[in-house]
Each structure stands twice: as structure tokens, then as C-alpha cells.
Ligand SMILES: Nc1nc(=O)c2c([nH]1)NC[C@@H]1CN(c3ccc(C(=O)N[C@@H](CCC(=O)O)C(=O)O)cc3)C=[N+]21
């Protein structure tokens with residue numbers, strides 16, 4: 001039996017429609033949530049994501065502020081921009097697009113973002129709130145999207161053995177926290193893990209955030225397992241390019257119970273949760289409870 005394909009694109013569109021109504025209701029407070037995106041340099045992939053974010057922000061009824069800076073911008077200039085956005089009343093969410101050029105101290109910059117406006121959830125305060133189960137946490141968007149897609153297939157993840165492959169601060173670590181919150185037994189594997197294939201064969205849930213194209217193979221997967229593919233790689237293909245993930249999709253779909261495609265899986269969910277986090281930040285800043 002071939003796996004169910006989990007449709008992230010349609011799920012994200014549904015979330016966006018719901019969000020639009022919530023933003024309208026929030027409008028009764030006299031405010032419109034605003035998201036500021038800071039983009040450094042001219043990486044074409046980053047420009048594509050930033051454009052998609054800006055378009056959907058406006059579609060959801062929120063305000064979008066874009067700040068584009070040259071590749072050679074200084075740390076000081078970026079710190080000053082973040083400080084300005086921290087103090088701008090109309091800005092509820094601040095996203096500094098990663099990766100940043102090597103001369104920029106990304107950790108220092110992310111720590112300069114007001115935690116109340118940190119819609120990526122990358123600030124140490126938000127990482128700490130997530131780790132300690134504080135509901136005020138602004139939580140990283142890709143992990144939130146992964147959990148949502150898993151729960152579309154299995155409403156209750158209690159007791160499942162989840163293997164996260166990847167230990168980044170952006171995906172692997174926060175995902176581990178969220179899975180614990182769903183009562184999963186969590187294993188986090190990484191590039192120095194001895195036998196990741198063997199761990200994978202024991203897992204009910206596999207989330208691949210390895211950065212390695214098609215690393216997760218069909219014979220790593222327990223029959224019926226849920227597989228979430230966080231990777232996005234552009235591979236040259238006859239006269240153009242093709243987008244693939246961290247999972248060898250055609251192999252894995254023959255064994256998995258359900259699998260996310262790339263594109264059309266986790267990517268659109270990341271944007272949906274970014275906008276969701278922007279509304280959450282706006283509500284918290286205004287002292288308005290969820291409506
Ligand atoms: N501070 C920060 N926060 C981020 O959340 C962040 C970031 N920096 N830097 C770059 C990555 C990447 N990212 C994506 C978002 C949406 C899609 C997306 O919607 N992808 C579509 C299209 C894929 C394609 O064709 O490229 C899909 O998967 O179907 C992809 C990637 C957010 N990121």
C-alpha cells in the first residue's frame with residue numbers, strides 16, 4: 001500500500017483562511033497586526049520566500065513591512081534597524097531572514113529582537129519558554145507546521161516513538177520539545193549518530209531535517225510510519241531545476257503510512273505558522289485574549 005500524501009499546501013490555505021477571520025476580529029481593538037521582514041543580500045531562494053511571506057501577510061489582512069539591505073551591511077546597521085523595529089508600535093512581528101552573511105553575528109542579532117516580537121521563536125527567552133512549557137512562548141514555525149501535519153493523520157501522538165534527524169536550534173531542538181509536549185518518546189539523531197538507519201527502523205514517526213538531499217531511504221522506514229520531510233533542495237534537472245527533500249520520496253512512500261511531499265508539504269505550513277505567530281504576538285502585546 002502506498003502512503004497517504006499529506007497535503008501541506010491545502011492545509012496551509014485552510015489555516016490562512018481561518019487566520020484572516022481572526023485578524024478581522026482582532027481589528028475590533030483598532031489595530032492591524034504588522035510583520036516586518038529583514039532581508040540581507042540577494043540570495044534568490046530567500047527573495048522567493050520573502051515575497052511569498054509578504055503576499056500572504058497582506059492576504060491575511062495584516063500589514064507587511066520589508067527591509068532589504070545590501071550584502072555588505074554592517075552589524076551595527078542591522079542592530080540599529082532591529083532596535084527601530086522593536087520600538088515601532090505598528091510592528092508586532094520581526095523576522096530576520098536566515099542565513100546571514102558570514103561577517104554578521106547572527107546569534108547577537110537574533111538576541112537583539114524584542115522577545116515579544118520574535119515570531120520566529122529564535123530568541124533565547126522564547127527557546128526557554130518553550131522548553132519549560134510556558135504558553136507565552138513564540139515557537140519556531142517549521143516545528144509547529146510539522147506537528148500540525150502529524151496531527152492531521154493521528155490526532156493523538158501519545159506513546160509514539162518519534163525520531164528527529166537534525167539538531168538545529170531552528171528545527172530539531174524545538175521539534176523535540178513539541179513532540180515531548182505531545183507525549184511522544186523522542187530521539188534526536190544528527191550527523192554524529194552511529195546508526196541512524198537502525199534508529200529509524202524503530203520509529204513510528206520520522207522527521208527529516210538533515211540538510212542532505214534524499215538521505216532517508218525506503219529500507220530505513222518501519223511499515224506504516226509517519227514521515228515528515230523538512231528539507232528543500234533545488235537540484236539541476238533538464239534545462240531547469242527540481243525541488244527535492246531530505247527523504248527519498250519514491251522509495252519511502254511504498255512503506256510509510258503517510259508522508260509529506262516536497263514541495264507542498266512543510267514549506268507552506270511554515271509560512272502559515274509565521275502569520276499565526278504574528279497574530280499571537282499582536283494579541284499578547286495588546287493584552288487581548290484569543291477570540
Ligand atoms: N528567519 C527565518 N525564518 C524562516 O522561517 C526561514 C528563514 N529565516 N530562512 C529560510 C527558511 C526557508 N523557509 C521556507 C519557507 C517556506 C517555504 C515554502 O513555502 N516552500 C514551498 C515552495 C518550495 C519551492 O519551490 O521552493 C513548498 O515547500 O511547497 C520554503 C522555505 C523559511 N525559512
Ligand SMILES: [Mg+2]
Pocket residue numbers: 008261262263264265266267268
Ligand atoms: Mg515543503
